[in-house]
Amino acid sequence: MIQYLTNNHVIVWQALQEHLYLALLPILFGFAIALPLGYLAVRFTWLYHPLINTFGVLYSIPSLALFVFLPVILGTKVLSPVNVVVALTIYTVALLARTVADGLRAVDPVVVQAATAMGYRRTRRLVDVELPIALPVILAGLRVATVSNISLVSVGSLIGIGGLGQLFTRGFQLFYLEPILIGVILSVVLAGIADLIIVLVQRAVTPWTRAA
Amino acid sequence: MNFSYLTDPAHWDPSNPGSIPNLILSHLGYTALALLIGAVIALPVGLYIGHTGKGSFIAINAGNAGRSLPTLGLLMLMVTLLGLGLLPVLIALTVLVIPPILTSAYAGMRNLDHRVVDAARGMGMRPWQVLSRVELPMALPIMLSGFRNAALQVVATATVAAAVGLGGLGRLLIDGLAVNDYSRVLAGAIVVAALAVLVDLFLALIQRLIVSPGLKGS
Numbered sequence: 001m002i003q004y005l006t007n008n009h010v011i012v013w014q015a016l017q018e019h020l021y022l023a024l025l026p027i028l029f030g031f032a033i034a035l036p037l038g039y040l041a042v043r044f045t046w047l048y049h050p051l052i053n054t055f056g057v058l059y060s061i062p063s064l065a066l067f068v069f070l071p072v073i074l075g076t077k078v079l080s081p082v083n084v085v086v087a088l089t090i091y092t093v094a095l096l097a098r099t100v101a102d103g104l105r106a107v108d109p110v111v112v113q114a115a116t117a118m119g120y121r122r123t124r125r126l127v128d129v130e131l132p133i134a135l136p137v138i139l140a141g142l143r144v145a146t147v148s149n150i151s152l153v154s155v156g157s158l159i160g161i162g163g164l165g166q167l168f169t170r171g172f173q174l175f176y177l178e179p180i181l182i183g184v185i186l187s188v189v190l191a192g193i194a195d196l197i198i199v200l201v202q203r204a205v206t207p208w209t210r211a212a
Numbered sequence: 213m214n215f216s217y218l219t220d221p222a223h224w225d226p227s228n229p230g231s232i233p234n235l236i237l238s239h240l241g242y243t244a245l246a247l248l249i250g251a252v253i254a255l256p257v258g259l260y261i262g263h264t265g266k267g268s269f270i271a272i273n274a275g276n277a278g279r280s281l282p283t284l285g286l287l288m289l290m291v292t293l294l295g296l297g298l299l300p301v302l303i304a305l306t307v308l309v310i311p312p313i314l315t316s317a318y319a320g321m322r323n324l325d326h327r328v329v330d331a332a333r334g335m336g337m338r339p340w341q342v343l344s345r346v347e348l349p350m351a352l353p354i355m356l357s358g359f360r361n362a363a364l365q366v367v368a369t370a371t372v373a374a375a376v377g378l379g380g381l382g383r384l385l386i387d388g389l390a391v392n393d394y395s396r397v398l399a400g401a402i403v404v405a406a407l408a409v410l411v412d413l414f415l416a417l418i419q420r421l422i423v424s425p426g427l428k429g430s
Binding site: 056057059060061062063064065066068069072078143144147148150151152154155157158159164165167168169171172175176177180181183184187188191192195 | 276277279280281282283284285286288289291292293364367368369371372375376382385386389394397398400401402404405408409411412
């Protein structure tokens with residue numbers, strides 16, 4: 001395995017970079033879309049169920065099907081990485097919109113009333129009080145989304161998209177174990193590191209959760 | 213959009229082994245088999261860990277570890293190790309369903325209201341009765357949501373399994389891409405997506421039917 005790595009480090013390194021980029025871009029987009037959506041679902045309660053159900057259906061669509069279906073809707077080329085990014089963004093939003101809404105709904109109404117009584121207006125109350133309290137729930141959702149995105153990107157190699165999945169298809173075509181094994185290990189390690197980073201960020205930004 | 217493959221009656225003829233109904237059947241067959249084997253392995257372990265509290269570490273981390281395993285890599289690894297065929301694919305699919313089933317069985321047992329269990333004991337129920345009449349029914353909603361996750365995961369991965377020579381609906385996607393028959397790819401994507409949604413709805417319905425009405429408070 002070391003031998004394979006030294007001989008192919010350029011390919012492996014490039015695959016790793018593409019993988020990271022294809023997995024994390026959707027997290028950024030997805031988070032940016034899910035925050036307002038989740039908030040709207042809490043603000044207008046009649047929106048909650050339709051929104052959650054719609055995303056529940058989207059989330060259940062298998063990734064390979066979504067990867068090949070999106071070009072029809074978006075007008076992109078089948079081989080375009082945009083399809084993978086959009087598909088993973090959809091999954092991220094599906095997961096996070098729900099956690100954002102559930103996190104905000106779980107904020108103790110007494111705390112919200114106290115903040116209102118102290119003179120917080122709606123927007124500042126949301127940013128300074130409700131979001132921080134909901135943060136542990138939201139970040140737990142973000143961990144799930146990040147880890148599953150990192151493992152899903154590799155399916156994109158079946159439609160010719162880069163990333164660590166390229167090592168799988170390469171190894172499979174040659175019936176050669178090492179690239180597959182390296183790809184699996186790197187993918188799992190990458191997911192573990194990303195997960196750990198979010199945990200550390202969570203510890204840093206929500207110090208009060210450790211006091212309990 | 214070209215729906216010609218989907219709407220061609222020849223592709224719906226059950227006597228043709230590669231027709232859509234037959235692909236759906238084989239797809240559901242792999243899914244059911246993997247879920248069955250996975251449940252037989254993971255349910256007792258998850259329930260035991262949840263009931264006794266021994267080995268919680270395994271149950272909590274199994275879920276995360278399972279999510280981080282790249283399904284395609286696992287499939288190709290198994291096939292490269294064991295050769296083409298149903299067995300390596302089934303092993304890979306089973307490995308994928310074990311974590312969500314195990315973790316949810318554990319979580320279901322852990323989140324029980326202990327006062328209810330104490331009350332059941334106080335009423336004179338034997339340990340076996342406590343388990344079968346109180347703990348299991350109360351853990352059921354969480355266990356079933358884990359099972360639904362596992363089912364979705366298998367339906368999706370069974371699609372990917374066509375890339376390593378297995379049948380199922382993934383064949384339409386993989387073969388269609390290989391020969392640039394985009395109409396076939398589209399048919400596959402639509403049928404797979406519909407199947408996944410239907411399987412989830414079906415399991416949601418079962419959940420509604422078998423979960424005790426007393427547990428359905430909002």
